Amino acid sequence: MNRYVLMVLLVWVISLASNVGAKELKLAPGEVYRTGDLTVTCGQTSTDKPLALNDCQYWDDFNNKCLFEKTTYTHKNLECVEQCQRWDKFKSTCYYQSKCTFYPSEQTFVQTTCEKFDDFNNTCLKMKDKKVEQ
Numbered sequence: 001m002n003r004y005v006l007m008v009l010l011v012w013v014i015s016l017a018s019n020v021g022a023k024e025l026k027l028a029p030g031e032v033y034r035t036g037d038l039t040v041t042c043g044q045t046s047t048d049k050p051l052a053l054n055d056c057q058y059w060d061d062f063n064n065k066c067l068f069e070k071t072t073y074t075h076k077n078l079e080c081v082e083q084c085q086r087w088d089k090f091k092s093t094c095y096y097q098s099k100c101t102f103y104p105s106e107q108t109f110v111q112t113t114c115e116k117f118d119d120f121n122n123t124c125l126k127m128k129d130k131k132v133e134q
Helices: 002-019
Strands: 032-035 038-041 051-060 065-075 078-082 084-088 093-097 099-103 108-118 123-131
Touching: 051 084, 065 084, 065 099, 078 099, 078 108, 084 108, 093 108, 093 123
Parallel strands: none
Antiparallel strands: 032 038, 051 065, 065 078, 084 093, 099 108, 108 123
8 A cells, every 4th residue: 555655646746747847839830939048940740741642534444544644632621633634535645734833831732724725736825823722
C-alpha cells in the first residue's frame, strides 16, 4: 500500500512539473516567434500539398485502354482539373490540356485554359488564367 501511494504521488508531481511554464503558440506558415534565445519559424507542412487523383478522360473500348488521363487536384475544399480541352478523336490525340498551378502561400489554384484555339494548326492562340474559387 505504501508503494502505491508513493507511485501515485510521484506521477502527480511529474505531471504537475511538466505543465508549469507551458505555452501554446499558433503560427501561420512563414511566421516567426522569438523569445530570449529561442526562435521558432513555422514552415510549410506536407498537408499543404494538393492531392492529385488520375482518371481516364478518353477510353478506347476496342483495345480496352485509356487514351488520355485527366488529373483532379484537391486541397481542402478547392478542386482544379487538368483535362484535355481539344481532343482529336480520329488521331486519338490531345492538342491542348488545361493546367493547374497551386500557390501554397495563397492556398489557391490558378487554372490555365485555352480561350482561342487554332483548329488548322492545332495550337492555342490565347490562354486564360482563372483563380479557382470555393
